[in-house]
Amino acid sequence: MKEFLASCLPTLAGVKVALVGGSLGVAYGYLFGAVHEAFLWLLGFMLADFITGHIAACKRGEWKSSIGLQGTVKKIMLLWIVALSKGLDVICGTHFLQSAVVMSIALTEFGSIIENLCRMGFTDIIPENIQKFLAEMKHRPIHRHHGGES
Numbered sequence: 001m002k003e004f005l006a007s008c009l010p011t012l013a014g015v016k017v018a019l020v021g022g023s024l025g026v027a028y029g030y031l032f033g034a035v036h037e038a039f040l041w042l043l044g045f046m047l048a049d050f051i052t053g054h055i056a057a058c059k060r061g062e063w064k065s066s067i068g069l070q071g072t073v074k075k076i077m078l079l080w081i082v083a084l085s086k087g088l089d090v091i092c093g094t095h096f097l098q099s100a101v102v103m104s105i106a107l108t109e110f111g112s113i114i115e116n117l118c119r120m121g122f123t124d125i126i127p128e129n130i131q132k133f134l135a136e137m138k139h140r141p142i143h144r145h146h147g148g149e150s
Helices: 001-005 014-030 034-058 065-092 097-119 128-139
Strands: none
Touching: 014 065, 014 097, 034 128, 065 097, 097 128
16 A cells, blocks of 8 residues: 555656646646546546556566556546536636646546557557656656655
8 A cells, every 4th residue: 555655656757647637737727727628538537548558568477457547546636536526616716726637637648548559569650758857757766855854
């Protein structure tokens, strides 16, 4: 369980991507209001990530039901966060908080799909600079401060 929770923590580059996605979502929500269409795209990205992740794992002989279950639980938790962000929009009388969350998650899912395509052997269709960026995202930890440390 501890490993699963640790795997939920993003890298520094992952946080940057989430901030960009969240900023785009705020702008989208402010300009256009409803998030219904973006949410449908998010569901599509989640499904594509799920499918490409399973195919990549099978192709590399790395498929494990426990890892698939962890991925499914993460996606359910992310959808729960989307639902809670809608609640915050209602409470605050805004229309952009859920958009920020949806766009942030969608951008992360999109990156994961690209990663899965690379793991499936399709590196020739993915631009090299995107591959380098994704590799950097995976290996850059967030520096966390604990307790009384300064």
